[in-house]
Amino acid sequence: MGDPSPLSIDTIVSLAKRRGFIFPGSAIHGGLANSWDYGPLGVELKNNIKQLWWDRFVHRRDDIVGIDAALIMNPKVWEASGHLKEFSDPLVECKKCHERFRSDLIVLSAPCSSCGATGSFTEPRAFNMMLKTFLGPAEEKANEVFFRPETAQAMFVDFKQVLDTSRIRLPFGIAQIGKAFRNEITPGNFIFRTREFEQMEIEYFISEKEWEKWFEHWREEMHSWIASLGIQANRIHELEVPDGERAHYSRRTIDFEYDFPFGRKELYGLAYRTDFDLRNHFYEAPYKDPETNEAFYPHVIEPTWGVDRTVLAVLCDAYTEVEDRLVLKLPPSLVPYKAAVFPLLANKPQLVDFARKIYNALRKEFMVAWDDRGNIGKRYYSQDEIGTPYCVTVDFDSLEKEDATVRNRDSGEQIRLPVDRLAAHIRNSLRT
Numbered sequence: 141m142g143d144p145s146p147l148s149i150d151t152i153v154s155l156a157k158r159r160g161f162i163f164p165g166s167a168i169h170g171g172l173a174n175s176w177d178y179g180p181l182g183v184e185l186k187n188n189i190k191q192l193w194w195d196r197f198v199h200r201r202d203d204i205v206g207i208d209a210a211l212i213m214n215p216k217v218w219e220a221s222g223h224l225k226e227f228s229d230p231l232v233e234c235k236k237c238h239e240r241f242r243s244d245l246i247v248l249s250a251p252c253s254s255c256g257a258t259g260s261f262t263e264p265r266a267f268n269m270m271l272k273t274f275l276g277p278a279e280e281k282a283n284e285v286f287f288r289p290e291t292a293q294a295m296f297v298d299f300k301q302v303l304d305t306s307r308i309r310l311p312f313g314i315a316q317i318g319k320a321f322r323n324e325i326t327p328g329n330f331i332f333r334t335r336e337f338e339q340m341e342i343e344y345f346i347s348e349k350e351w352e353k354w355f356e357h358w359r360e361e362m363h364s365w366i367a368s369l370g371i372q373a374n375r376i377h378e379l380e381v382p383d384g385e386r387a388h389y390s391r392r393t394i395d396f397e398y399d400f401p402f403g404r405k406e407l408y409g410l411a412y413r414t415d416f417d418l419r420n421h422f423y424e425a426p427y428k429d430p431e432t433n434e435a436f437y438p439h440v441i442e443p444t445w446g447v448d449r450t451v452l453a454v455l456c457d458a459y460t461e462v463e464d465r466l467v468l469k470l471p472p473s474l475v476p477y478k479a480a481v482f483p484l485l486a487n488k489p490q491l492v493d494f495a496r497k498i499y500n501a502l503r504k505e506f507m508v509a510w511d512d513r514g515n516i517g518k519r520y521y522s523q524d525e526i527g528t529p530y531c532v533t534v535d536f537d538s539l540e541k542e543d544a545t546v547r548n549r550d551s552g553e554q555i556r557l558p559v560d561r562l563a564a565h566i567r568n569s570l571r572t
């Protein structure tokens with residue numbers, strides 16, 4: 141444990157494809173550059189991550205409420221946010237670190253100021269990164285709209301509607317999970333940088349004088365979230381983004397970087413956005429202090445999480461080779477299957493019936509796999525590869541004793557448990 145991952149990204153891509161976590165998109169029609177589909181196990185892993193996040197930050201807190209806004213918003217939103225203008229500049233992108241620069245503001249023959257690579261910029265392009273489409277039948281300028289390039293703006297635009305319809309008062313947050321689209325110049329590294337991606341974001345509204353306190357609060361929350369994913373802390377690095385390199389609206393930004401197989405890259409971000417956003421959207425101050433009745437523009441702390449990057453980081457972090465076996469050591473809360481149930485022999489109806497009974501009972505509460513193919517060793521191997529924490533096997537003794545053998549993924553240890561205690565055993569492992 142502890143060393144940067146010796147993994148190659150190809151190993152993860154191939155496991156993801158072979159076991160149905162993530163496939164190339166549109167594959168039978170030649171694929172589509174940079175498009176990936178989550179398969180049966182991938183969608184479970186991704187949903188578990190999103191559910192864990194929503195539960196932790198929305199359900200278990202009384203200062204955060206959620207929204208789910210439209211992907212396509214009025215173009216005036218992007219005018220107010222600065223996206224229409226900002227993203228229309230002539231841009232070049234460093235091919236190595238993907239940092240973008242205004243081509244009119246840098247010397248293209250010089251090393252990249254972000255990573256030091258030389259001569260590795262893309263050709264300059266007047267580039268609006270927003271993905272354009274048309275609403276209605278006529279493809280004309282008046283009908284031009286954009287897929288949102290971030291989820292954040294909906295939380296600003298809906299700020300007053302949330303305030304007016306909930307009893308929530310400062311400090312409070314609005315959370316959202318959803319897709320965003322960016323017409324990236326150079327996407328890549330599997331699901332790390334894609335043109336269609338999913339974000340989990342919170343806009344946390346505060347009074348200006350408390351920003352440092354809440355920034356620290358969210359910094360700690362992000363570390364504790366990372367720990368809940370089972371990601372090794374020594375693979376996470378904070379990067380304080382220096383003056384001049386932050387987004388124009390941010391007074392302080394920390395990137396949380398992870399040691400991916402292709403290098404140390406941004407996983408999450410935390411930014412103090414000041415009152416920039418609400419000022420841009422609201423002509424009048426949208427918040428009144430309930431005691432003093434003074435109207436003002438709240439300031440914003442924004443913690444932001446990439447869903448797809450989280451999937452990639454947990455897959456890389458969980459990937460473990462134990463002798464000749466591959467074990468995906470995901471935390472039980474994230475794994476697609478919480479358990480697998482096997483009859484020791486597939487051709488003995490009593491064993492199959494008893495195992496089926498256990499399988500059907502557990503399935504009422506958990507995602508559970510069934511396997512009766514091949515020998516027991518192969519079934520273990522197959523479940524280890526997808527991270528299933530428990531394999532429950534029914535043998536002839538089970539029929540008499542009403543019990544089953546439970547094998548632990550990480551220790552390989554096997555214990556016999558009465559059938560009526562199996563669910564509790566699995567449930568206990570899910571507590572985070």
Ligand SMILES: [Zn+2]
Nearest residue numbers: 234237252255
């Ligand atoms: Zn660079």
